[in-house]
Amino acid sequence: MKATTLQHKLWMSGTGLFMCFFLIIHLLGNLQLFLPPERAREQFNWYSHLLAGNIIIEIVAYVLYASIIGHTVYAILITRKNAGANGTKYAYDKRGAASVWYSRNMGLLGTIIFLFLIIHFKDFWYQYKFTNLPLDAKGNKDLYTIVVKAYQQLWYVLVYEVALIALGFHLLHGFFSAARTLGVFHPKYVKWIKILGWIYTLVITLGFMAMPVFVYLNSLS
Amino acid sequence: MKLSLKIWRQDSFDSEGSMISYQLDDVSVNMSFLEMLDLLNETLVQKGERVIEFDHDCREGICGQCGMMINGRAHGPLSNTTTCQLHMRSFKDGDTIYVEPFRATAFPIVRDLKVDRKGFDHIIQAGGFITASTGQPPEANSILISHQVTEAAFDAAACIGCGACVATCKNSSAALFTSAKITHLALLPQGKLEAAGRVISMVDQMDAEGFGHCSNTEACEVECPQEISVLHIARMNYEYNKALVFKT
Numbered sequence: 001m002k003a004t005t006l007q008h009k010l011w012m013s014g015t016g017l018f019m020c021f022f023l024i025i026h027l028l029g030n031l032q033l034f035l036p037p038e039r040a041r042e043q044f045n046w047y048s049h050l051l052a053g054n055i056i057i058e059i060v061a062y063v064l065y066a067s068i069i070g071h072t073v074y075a076i077l078i079t080r081k082n083a084g085a086n087g088t089k090y091a092y093d094k095r096g097a098a099s100v101w102y103s104r105n106m107g108l109l110g111t112i113i114f115l116f117l118i119i120h121f122k123d124f125w126y127q128y129k130f131t132n133l134p135l136d137a138k139g140n141k142d143l144y145t146i147v148v149k150a151y152q153q154l155w156y157v158l159v160y161e162v163a164l165i166a167l168g169f170h171l172l173h174g175f176f177s178a179a180r181t182l183g184v185f186h187p188k189y190v191k192w193i194k195i196l197g198w199i200y201t202l203v204i205t206l207g208f209m210a211m212p213v214f215v216y217l218n219s220l221s
Numbered sequence: 222m223k224l225s226l227k228i229w230r231q232d233s234f235d236s237e238g239s240m241i242s243y244q245l246d247d248v249s250v251n252m253s254f255l256e257m258l259d260l261l262n263e264t265l266v267q268k269g270e271r272v273i274e275f276d277h278d279c280r281e282g283i284c285g286q287c288g289m290m291i292n293g294r295a296h297g298p299l300s301n302t303t304t305c306q307l308h309m310r311s312f313k314d315g316d317t318i319y320v321e322p323f324r325a326t327a328f329p330i331v332r333d334l335k336v337d338r339k340g341f342d343h344i345i346q347a348g349g350f351i352t353a354s355t356g357q358p359p360e361a362n363s364i365l366i367s368h369q370v371t372e373a374a375f376d377a378a379a380c381i382g383c384g385a386c387v388a389t390c391k392n393s394s395a396a397l398f399t400s401a402k403i404t405h406l407a408l409l410p411q412g413k414l415e416a417a418g419r420v421i422s423m424v425d426q427m428d429a430e431g432f433g434h435c436s437n438t439e440a441c442e443v444e445c446p447q448e449i450s451v452l453h454i455a456r457m458n459y460e461y462n463k464a465l466v467f468k469t
Contacts (some may be wrong), residue, residue, distance in 0.1 A: 007465075010462070082392035082433035084433075085431055086433070088324055089324075094292060095294065095295070098438075099440035100438070104438055177436070183463075
Protein backbone atom coordinates (compact mmCIF):
# COMPACT_ATOMS: atom_id res chain seq x y z
CA MET A 1 0.00 0.00 0.00
CA LYS A 2 1.55 3.27 -1.09
CA ALA A 3 -1.50 5.48 -1.38
CA THR A 4 -0.50 8.97 -0.46
CA THR A 5 -3.42 11.19 -1.47
CA LEU A 6 -6.08 9.74 0.80
CA GLN A 7 -3.70 9.23 3.70
CA HIS A 8 -2.47 12.81 3.48
CA LYS A 9 -6.06 13.96 3.54
CA LEU A 10 -6.69 11.81 6.60
CA TRP A 11 -3.91 13.65 8.42
CA MET A 12 -5.39 16.97 7.32
CA SER A 13 -8.78 15.85 8.54
CA GLY A 14 -7.56 14.55 11.90
CA THR A 15 -5.39 17.54 12.75
CA GLY A 16 -8.06 19.93 11.46
CA LEU A 17 -10.81 18.39 13.54
CA PHE A 18 -8.63 18.41 16.63
CA MET A 19 -8.08 22.14 16.13
CA CYS A 20 -11.86 22.53 15.64
CA PHE A 21 -12.33 20.84 19.01
CA PHE A 22 -9.70 23.08 20.58
CA LEU A 23 -11.44 26.20 19.27
CA ILE A 24 -14.60 25.27 21.19
CA ILE A 25 -12.66 25.08 24.48
CA HIS A 26 -10.75 28.26 23.58
CA LEU A 27 -14.00 30.11 22.87
CA LEU A 28 -15.71 28.90 26.05
CA GLY A 29 -12.74 29.94 28.19
CA ASN A 30 -12.48 33.33 26.56
CA LEU A 31 -16.15 34.09 27.18
CA GLN A 32 -14.86 35.32 30.57
CA LEU A 33 -13.63 38.43 28.76
CA PHE A 34 -17.26 39.53 28.49
CA LEU A 35 -17.59 39.84 32.28
CA PRO A 36 -17.42 43.29 33.91
CA PRO A 37 -13.72 44.39 33.80
CA GLU A 38 -12.77 43.72 37.43
CA ARG A 39 -14.50 40.34 37.55
CA ALA A 40 -13.08 39.50 34.14
CA ARG A 41 -9.52 40.25 35.25
CA GLU A 42 -9.77 37.99 38.27
CA GLN A 43 -11.59 35.17 36.47
CA PHE A 44 -9.48 35.26 33.30
CA ASN A 45 -6.15 35.28 35.13
CA TRP A 46 -7.32 32.52 37.45
CA TYR A 47 -8.42 30.47 34.43
CA SER A 48 -5.10 31.05 32.63
CA HIS A 49 -3.22 29.95 35.72
CA LEU A 50 -5.44 26.87 36.02
CA LEU A 51 -4.67 25.87 32.44
CA ALA A 52 -0.95 26.53 32.77
CA GLY A 53 -0.62 24.23 35.77
CA ASN A 54 -2.67 21.29 34.52
CA ILE A 55 -0.89 18.22 33.12
CA ILE A 56 -3.86 17.18 30.95
CA ILE A 57 -4.01 20.66 29.42
CA GLU A 58 -0.26 20.38 28.90
CA ILE A 59 -0.73 17.19 26.88
CA VAL A 60 -3.58 18.73 24.89
CA ALA A 61 -1.33 21.73 24.21
CA TYR A 62 1.42 19.53 22.77
CA VAL A 63 -1.12 17.71 20.57
CA LEU A 64 -2.30 21.15 19.46
CA TYR A 65 1.22 22.31 18.53
CA ALA A 66 1.71 19.02 16.64
CA SER A 67 -1.63 19.53 14.90
CA ILE A 68 -0.74 23.04 13.76
CA ILE A 69 2.61 21.86 12.42
CA GLY A 70 1.18 18.66 10.93
CA HIS A 71 -1.72 20.49 9.26
CA THR A 72 0.73 22.99 7.74
CA VAL A 73 3.25 20.38 6.58
CA TYR A 74 0.61 18.17 4.97
CA ALA A 75 -1.00 21.23 3.38
CA ILE A 76 2.34 22.00 1.72
CA LEU A 77 2.80 18.37 0.59
CA ILE A 78 -0.72 18.28 -0.83
CA THR A 79 -0.33 21.62 -2.59
CA ARG A 80 2.93 20.48 -4.19
CA LYS A 81 1.40 17.22 -5.42
CA ASN A 82 -1.59 19.12 -6.81
CA ALA A 83 0.63 21.64 -8.58
CA GLY A 84 2.41 18.71 -10.22
CA ALA A 85 -0.91 17.12 -11.21
CA ASN A 86 -2.09 20.24 -13.03
CA GLY A 87 -0.76 20.43 -16.57
CA THR A 88 -0.29 23.60 -18.57
CA LYS A 89 -2.53 26.40 -17.33
CA TYR A 90 -5.74 27.02 -19.26
CA ALA A 91 -5.51 30.07 -21.51
CA TYR A 92 -9.08 30.92 -20.59
CA ASP A 93 -10.25 29.60 -17.25
CA LYS A 94 -13.81 29.89 -15.94
CA ARG A 95 -13.80 26.70 -13.90
CA GLY A 96 -14.55 28.76 -10.81
CA ALA A 97 -18.20 28.94 -11.92
CA ALA A 98 -18.65 25.34 -10.77
CA SER A 99 -17.62 25.74 -7.11
CA VAL A 100 -17.51 28.24 -4.25
CA TRP A 101 -14.39 30.44 -3.96
CA TYR A 102 -13.43 29.50 -0.42
CA SER A 103 -13.37 25.79 -1.23
CA ARG A 104 -10.72 26.50 -3.88
CA ASN A 105 -8.65 28.83 -1.69
CA MET A 106 -8.12 26.85 1.49
CA GLY A 107 -4.35 27.28 1.09
CA LEU A 108 -4.62 31.05 0.89
CA LEU A 109 -7.03 31.22 3.84
CA GLY A 110 -4.77 28.86 5.77
CA THR A 111 -1.75 31.09 5.10
CA ILE A 112 -3.63 34.11 6.45
CA ILE A 113 -4.54 32.10 9.55
CA PHE A 114 -0.94 30.91 9.95
CA LEU A 115 0.43 34.47 9.77
CA PHE A 116 -2.22 35.52 12.29
CA LEU A 117 -1.19 32.69 14.60
CA ILE A 118 2.39 33.98 14.64
CA ILE A 119 1.11 37.36 15.93
CA HIS A 120 -1.36 35.67 18.28
CA PHE A 121 1.25 33.33 19.81
CA LYS A 122 3.87 36.06 20.09
CA ASP A 123 1.59 38.55 21.83
CA PHE A 124 -0.19 36.25 24.29
CA TRP A 125 1.20 32.71 24.43
CA TYR A 126 4.86 33.76 24.43
CA GLN A 127 4.22 36.64 26.83
CA TYR A 128 2.47 34.37 29.28
CA LYS A 129 4.85 31.44 29.12
CA PHE A 130 8.24 33.06 28.75
CA THR A 131 8.13 36.53 30.27
CA ASN A 132 7.67 37.79 33.82
CA LEU A 133 4.26 39.37 33.79
CA PRO A 134 3.09 41.51 36.72
CA LEU A 135 0.76 39.64 39.09
CA ASP A 136 -2.85 40.56 39.85
CA ALA A 137 -4.40 40.91 43.32
CA LYS A 138 -4.79 37.13 43.65
CA GLY A 139 -1.18 36.48 42.70
CA ASN A 140 -1.90 35.16 39.21
CA LYS A 141 -0.05 36.42 36.14
CA ASP A 142 -2.03 39.37 34.76
CA LEU A 143 -2.68 38.19 31.21
CA TYR A 144 -5.96 40.10 31.19
CA THR A 145 -4.20 43.48 31.08
CA ILE A 146 -2.07 42.33 28.12
CA VAL A 147 -5.19 41.24 26.24
CA VAL A 148 -7.13 44.41 26.99
CA LYS A 149 -4.20 46.66 26.07
CA ALA A 150 -3.79 44.86 22.75
CA TYR A 151 -7.46 45.23 21.86
CA GLN A 152 -7.48 48.93 22.68
CA GLN A 153 -5.62 49.55 19.42
CA LEU A 154 -7.97 49.83 16.47
CA TRP A 155 -5.49 48.45 13.90
CA TYR A 156 -4.92 45.42 16.08
CA VAL A 157 -8.65 44.76 16.32
CA LEU A 158 -8.92 45.07 12.53
CA VAL A 159 -6.10 42.54 12.00
CA TYR A 160 -8.00 40.14 14.24
CA GLU A 161 -11.31 40.67 12.46
CA VAL A 162 -9.78 40.04 9.02
CA ALA A 163 -7.97 36.93 10.22
CA LEU A 164 -11.12 35.62 11.90
CA ILE A 165 -13.15 36.08 8.72
CA ALA A 166 -10.49 34.01 6.93
CA LEU A 167 -10.78 31.45 9.73
CA GLY A 168 -14.56 31.41 9.30
CA PHE A 169 -14.40 30.51 5.61
CA HIS A 170 -11.62 28.00 6.31
CA LEU A 171 -13.79 26.31 8.95
CA LEU A 172 -16.88 26.38 6.77
CA HIS A 173 -15.18 24.30 4.09
CA GLY A 174 -12.73 22.50 6.34
CA PHE A 175 -15.25 21.01 8.76
CA PHE A 176 -17.39 19.61 5.97
CA SER A 177 -14.40 18.47 3.94
CA ALA A 178 -12.93 16.66 6.96
CA ALA A 179 -16.18 14.72 7.37
CA ARG A 180 -16.00 13.73 3.69
CA THR A 181 -12.43 12.54 4.11
CA LEU A 182 -13.48 10.43 7.07
CA GLY A 183 -16.05 8.85 4.80
CA VAL A 184 -19.42 10.26 5.83
CA PHE A 185 -21.31 9.35 2.66
CA HIS A 186 -24.90 8.74 3.68
CA PRO A 187 -27.12 11.61 2.42
CA LYS A 188 -28.90 11.82 5.77
CA TYR A 189 -25.69 12.42 7.74
CA VAL A 190 -24.17 14.54 4.98
CA LYS A 191 -27.09 16.95 5.40
CA TRP A 192 -26.57 17.10 9.17
CA ILE A 193 -22.83 17.64 8.76
CA LYS A 194 -23.53 20.60 6.49
CA ILE A 195 -25.94 22.16 9.01
CA LEU A 196 -23.59 21.40 11.91
CA GLY A 197 -20.69 22.94 9.94
CA TRP A 198 -22.63 26.17 9.49
CA ILE A 199 -23.66 26.36 13.14
CA TYR A 200 -20.14 25.55 14.32
CA THR A 201 -18.57 28.11 11.98
CA LEU A 202 -20.99 30.89 12.88
CA VAL A 203 -20.67 30.33 16.63
CA ILE A 204 -16.87 30.11 16.60
CA THR A 205 -16.26 32.94 14.15
CA LEU A 206 -18.78 35.42 15.51
CA GLY A 207 -17.88 34.50 19.09
CA PHE A 208 -14.19 35.23 18.60
CA MET A 209 -14.89 38.29 16.43
CA ALA A 210 -16.99 39.81 19.19
CA MET A 211 -14.18 39.71 21.79
CA PRO A 212 -11.74 42.30 20.39
CA VAL A 213 -14.67 44.54 19.41
CA PHE A 214 -16.21 44.25 22.88
CA VAL A 215 -12.94 45.13 24.60
CA TYR A 216 -12.25 47.98 22.18
CA LEU A 217 -15.71 49.52 22.63
CA ASN A 218 -15.43 49.10 26.40
CA SER A 219 -12.14 50.99 26.37
CA LEU A 220 -13.77 53.93 24.57
CA SER A 221 -16.43 54.46 27.21
CA MET B 222 -24.27 33.32 -36.70
CA LYS B 223 -20.66 34.52 -36.90
CA LEU B 224 -18.06 33.33 -34.46
CA SER B 225 -14.48 34.10 -33.50
CA LEU B 226 -12.76 30.93 -32.34
CA LYS B 227 -9.54 30.62 -30.42
CA ILE B 228 -8.47 26.99 -30.56
CA TRP B 229 -5.48 25.21 -29.05
CA ARG B 230 -3.26 23.74 -31.78
CA GLN B 231 -0.43 21.40 -30.91
CA ASP B 232 1.26 18.94 -33.30
CA SER B 233 2.25 16.28 -30.81
CA PHE B 234 2.81 15.59 -27.12
CA ASP B 235 6.28 17.12 -27.02
CA SER B 236 5.76 20.07 -29.35
CA GLU B 237 4.82 23.58 -28.29
CA GLY B 238 1.17 24.48 -28.66
CA SER B 239 -0.63 27.81 -28.92
CA MET B 240 -4.06 29.33 -29.25
CA ILE B 241 -4.85 30.04 -32.93
CA SER B 242 -7.68 32.35 -34.03
CA TYR B 243 -10.24 31.33 -36.62
CA GLN B 244 -13.23 33.14 -38.04
CA LEU B 245 -16.34 31.15 -38.90
CA ASP B 246 -19.45 32.56 -40.62
CA ASP B 247 -22.75 30.83 -41.40
CA VAL B 248 -22.94 28.79 -38.22
CA SER B 249 -26.45 27.52 -37.60
CA VAL B 250 -27.85 27.78 -34.08
CA ASN B 251 -29.07 24.20 -34.45
CA MET B 252 -25.60 22.77 -34.94
CA SER B 253 -24.00 20.89 -32.12
CA PHE B 254 -20.63 22.18 -30.97
CA LEU B 255 -18.91 19.28 -32.74
CA GLU B 256 -20.77 19.99 -36.00
CA MET B 257 -19.53 23.57 -35.77
CA LEU B 258 -15.97 22.20 -35.47
CA ASP B 259 -16.67 19.89 -38.47
CA LEU B 260 -17.70 22.97 -40.44
CA LEU B 261 -14.50 24.73 -39.44
CA ASN B 262 -12.47 21.66 -40.43
CA GLU B 263 -14.12 21.64 -43.88
CA THR B 264 -12.93 25.19 -44.45
CA LEU B 265 -9.43 24.14 -43.34
CA VAL B 266 -9.47 21.18 -45.77
CA GLN B 267 -10.46 23.52 -48.57
CA LYS B 268 -7.53 25.75 -47.69
CA GLY B 269 -5.21 22.73 -47.57
CA GLU B 270 -4.46 23.11 -43.86
CA ARG B 271 -4.27 20.36 -41.26
CA VAL B 272 -7.66 19.83 -39.64
CA ILE B 273 -8.25 20.37 -35.93
CA GLU B 274 -8.23 16.98 -34.26
CA PHE B 275 -10.69 16.23 -31.50
CA ASP B 276 -12.10 13.05 -30.00
CA HIS B 277 -15.70 12.07 -30.68
CA ASP B 278 -17.65 8.90 -31.18
CA CYS B 279 -21.35 8.45 -30.49
CA ARG B 280 -22.38 12.11 -30.63
CA GLU B 281 -25.38 11.27 -28.51
CA GLY B 282 -23.95 12.01 -25.09
CA ILE B 283 -23.23 8.49 -23.90
CA CYS B 284 -19.68 7.56 -24.93
CA GLY B 285 -17.62 10.18 -23.10
CA GLN B 286 -15.14 10.74 -25.92
CA CYS B 287 -15.76 14.39 -26.79
CA GLY B 288 -14.10 16.10 -23.87
CA MET B 289 -12.81 19.63 -24.28
CA MET B 290 -12.67 22.93 -22.42
CA ILE B 291 -15.03 25.48 -23.96
CA ASN B 292 -14.84 29.05 -22.70
CA GLY B 293 -12.99 27.85 -19.62
CA ARG B 294 -15.58 25.23 -18.59
CA ALA B 295 -15.39 21.47 -19.08
CA HIS B 296 -17.82 20.56 -21.88
CA GLY B 297 -18.82 24.23 -22.20
CA PRO B 298 -21.14 26.58 -20.33
CA LEU B 299 -23.93 24.08 -19.53
CA SER B 300 -23.73 21.90 -16.44
CA ASN B 301 -24.00 18.09 -16.71
CA THR B 302 -23.69 18.07 -20.51
CA THR B 303 -21.23 16.45 -22.93
CA THR B 304 -19.66 18.56 -25.66
CA CYS B 305 -21.68 16.83 -28.39
CA GLN B 306 -24.91 17.72 -26.60
CA LEU B 307 -23.93 21.38 -26.43
CA HIS B 308 -25.56 23.32 -29.24
CA MET B 309 -24.66 26.62 -30.80
CA ARG B 310 -27.87 28.17 -29.48
CA SER B 311 -26.02 28.36 -26.16
CA PHE B 312 -23.83 31.04 -27.77
CA LYS B 313 -24.56 34.44 -29.25
CA ASP B 314 -23.80 35.84 -32.69
CA GLY B 315 -20.37 37.48 -32.66
CA ASP B 316 -19.14 35.52 -29.63
CA THR B 317 -15.49 34.65 -29.13
CA ILE B 318 -15.16 31.03 -28.05
CA TYR B 319 -12.03 29.57 -26.47
CA VAL B 320 -11.51 25.86 -27.07
CA GLU B 321 -8.76 23.97 -25.25
CA PRO B 322 -8.01 20.36 -24.47
CA PHE B 323 -8.61 18.94 -20.99
CA ARG B 324 -5.43 19.71 -19.08
CA ALA B 325 -3.79 17.50 -16.48
CA THR B 326 -0.35 15.98 -16.20
CA ALA B 327 -2.03 12.56 -16.29
CA PHE B 328 -3.83 13.49 -19.55
CA PRO B 329 -0.98 14.16 -22.02
CA ILE B 330 -2.05 15.94 -25.21
CA VAL B 331 -1.96 13.69 -28.28
CA ARG B 332 -2.73 16.43 -30.78
CA ASP B 333 -4.78 19.65 -30.70
CA LEU B 334 -7.84 18.89 -28.55
CA LYS B 335 -7.17 15.16 -28.18
CA VAL B 336 -5.82 13.95 -24.87
CA ASP B 337 -4.67 10.52 -23.78
CA ARG B 338 -6.96 9.27 -21.01
CA LYS B 339 -5.20 5.92 -20.58
CA GLY B 340 -4.64 6.85 -16.94
CA PHE B 341 -8.32 6.03 -16.39
CA ASP B 342 -7.87 2.60 -18.02
CA HIS B 343 -4.94 1.88 -15.73
CA ILE B 344 -7.07 2.72 -12.68
CA ILE B 345 -9.79 0.31 -13.86
CA GLN B 346 -7.19 -2.37 -14.64
CA ALA B 347 -5.84 -2.02 -11.11
CA GLY B 348 -9.08 -3.22 -9.52
CA GLY B 349 -12.25 -2.13 -11.30
CA PHE B 350 -13.45 -5.69 -11.85
CA ILE B 351 -14.68 -8.74 -9.99
CA THR B 352 -13.20 -12.21 -9.95
CA ALA B 353 -15.68 -14.79 -11.30
CA SER B 354 -15.47 -18.33 -12.53
CA THR B 355 -15.74 -18.78 -16.26
CA GLY B 356 -18.01 -21.32 -17.90
CA GLN B 357 -21.79 -21.35 -18.09
CA PRO B 358 -23.45 -18.08 -17.10
CA PRO B 359 -24.84 -18.41 -13.57
CA GLU B 360 -28.57 -18.32 -12.90
CA ALA B 361 -29.46 -14.62 -12.88
CA ASN B 362 -31.57 -14.73 -9.72
CA SER B 363 -29.30 -16.89 -7.59
CA ILE B 364 -28.07 -13.80 -5.76
CA LEU B 365 -30.92 -11.51 -4.76
CA ILE B 366 -30.18 -7.80 -4.80
CA SER B 367 -32.72 -5.21 -3.73
CA HIS B 368 -33.98 -2.72 -6.26
CA GLN B 369 -32.60 0.17 -4.21
CA VAL B 370 -29.09 -1.28 -4.29
CA THR B 371 -29.12 -2.07 -8.00
CA GLU B 372 -30.28 1.46 -8.75
CA ALA B 373 -27.59 3.01 -6.55
CA ALA B 374 -24.91 0.79 -8.09
CA PHE B 375 -26.12 1.66 -11.56
CA ASP B 376 -26.03 5.39 -10.77
CA ALA B 377 -22.33 4.95 -9.99
CA ALA B 378 -21.74 2.70 -13.00
CA ALA B 379 -23.16 5.39 -15.28
CA CYS B 380 -19.78 7.15 -15.38
CA ILE B 381 -18.63 7.38 -19.01
CA GLY B 382 -15.02 8.24 -18.20
CA CYS B 383 -15.00 11.51 -20.15
CA GLY B 384 -12.48 13.16 -17.81
CA ALA B 385 -14.45 16.37 -17.21
CA CYS B 386 -14.08 15.80 -13.46
CA VAL B 387 -10.28 15.87 -13.79
CA ALA B 388 -10.33 18.82 -16.16
CA THR B 389 -12.52 20.97 -13.95
CA CYS B 390 -10.77 20.03 -10.71
CA LYS B 391 -8.34 22.62 -9.41
CA ASN B 392 -6.06 19.72 -8.40
CA SER B 393 -6.68 17.52 -11.48
CA SER B 394 -7.98 14.86 -9.12
CA ALA B 395 -9.53 11.66 -10.48
CA ALA B 396 -11.42 11.06 -7.23
CA LEU B 397 -14.89 11.20 -8.81
CA PHE B 398 -14.01 8.74 -11.59
CA THR B 399 -12.21 6.31 -9.28
CA SER B 400 -14.84 6.51 -6.56
CA ALA B 401 -17.71 5.88 -8.98
CA LYS B 402 -16.21 2.52 -9.93
CA ILE B 403 -15.35 1.67 -6.33
CA THR B 404 -18.91 2.44 -5.19
CA HIS B 405 -20.48 0.58 -8.09
CA LEU B 406 -18.68 -2.65 -7.15
CA ALA B 407 -18.71 -2.15 -3.36
CA LEU B 408 -22.52 -1.94 -3.37
CA LEU B 409 -23.09 -5.26 -5.12
CA PRO B 410 -22.62 -8.64 -3.41
CA GLN B 411 -20.36 -9.85 -6.24
CA GLY B 412 -18.05 -6.88 -5.70
CA LYS B 413 -18.14 -6.71 -1.91
CA LEU B 414 -15.83 -9.71 -1.48
CA GLU B 415 -12.86 -7.89 -2.97
CA ALA B 416 -13.82 -4.38 -1.85
CA ALA B 417 -10.89 -3.81 0.53
CA GLY B 418 -8.16 -4.90 -1.87
CA ARG B 419 -9.83 -3.09 -4.74
CA VAL B 420 -10.02 0.32 -3.07
CA ILE B 421 -6.35 0.16 -2.05
CA SER B 422 -5.16 -0.90 -5.52
CA MET B 423 -7.28 1.61 -7.37
CA VAL B 424 -6.32 4.52 -5.11
CA ASP B 425 -2.65 3.51 -5.38
CA GLN B 426 -2.97 3.51 -9.17
CA MET B 427 -4.79 6.85 -9.13
CA ASP B 428 -1.81 8.31 -7.26
CA ALA B 429 0.71 6.59 -9.52
CA GLU B 430 -0.91 8.13 -12.60
CA GLY B 431 -0.20 11.56 -11.14
CA PHE B 432 -3.72 12.76 -10.35
CA GLY B 433 -4.03 15.23 -7.47
CA HIS B 434 -5.92 15.27 -4.15
CA CYS B 435 -9.63 15.81 -3.76
CA SER B 436 -10.34 19.17 -2.07
CA ASN B 437 -14.11 18.57 -1.97
CA THR B 438 -14.89 21.68 -4.03
CA GLU B 439 -17.62 19.59 -5.70
CA ALA B 440 -16.97 21.20 -9.09
CA CYS B 441 -16.72 17.73 -10.67
CA GLU B 442 -20.33 16.88 -9.90
CA VAL B 443 -21.45 20.13 -11.54
CA GLU B 444 -19.61 19.34 -14.79
CA CYS B 445 -20.20 15.58 -14.87
CA PRO B 446 -22.44 14.68 -17.85
CA GLN B 447 -23.76 11.70 -15.89
CA GLU B 448 -24.35 13.69 -12.69
CA ILE B 449 -22.20 11.27 -10.70
CA SER B 450 -22.59 12.36 -7.07
CA VAL B 451 -19.61 13.58 -5.05
CA LEU B 452 -20.94 11.38 -2.25
CA HIS B 453 -19.25 8.51 -4.10
CA ILE B 454 -15.95 10.18 -3.18
CA ALA B 455 -17.03 10.10 0.47
CA ARG B 456 -17.86 6.42 0.05
CA MET B 457 -14.47 5.77 -1.51
CA ASN B 458 -12.89 7.43 1.53
CA TYR B 459 -15.09 5.28 3.78
CA GLU B 460 -14.11 2.09 1.94
CA TYR B 461 -10.47 3.15 2.01
CA ASN B 462 -10.46 3.94 5.73
CA LYS B 463 -12.23 0.66 6.41
CA ALA B 464 -9.59 -1.17 4.40
CA LEU B 465 -6.80 0.64 6.28
CA VAL B 466 -8.22 -0.55 9.58
CA PHE B 467 -9.43 -4.06 8.77
CA LYS B 468 -7.43 -5.31 5.80
CA THR B 469 -4.91 -7.96 6.83
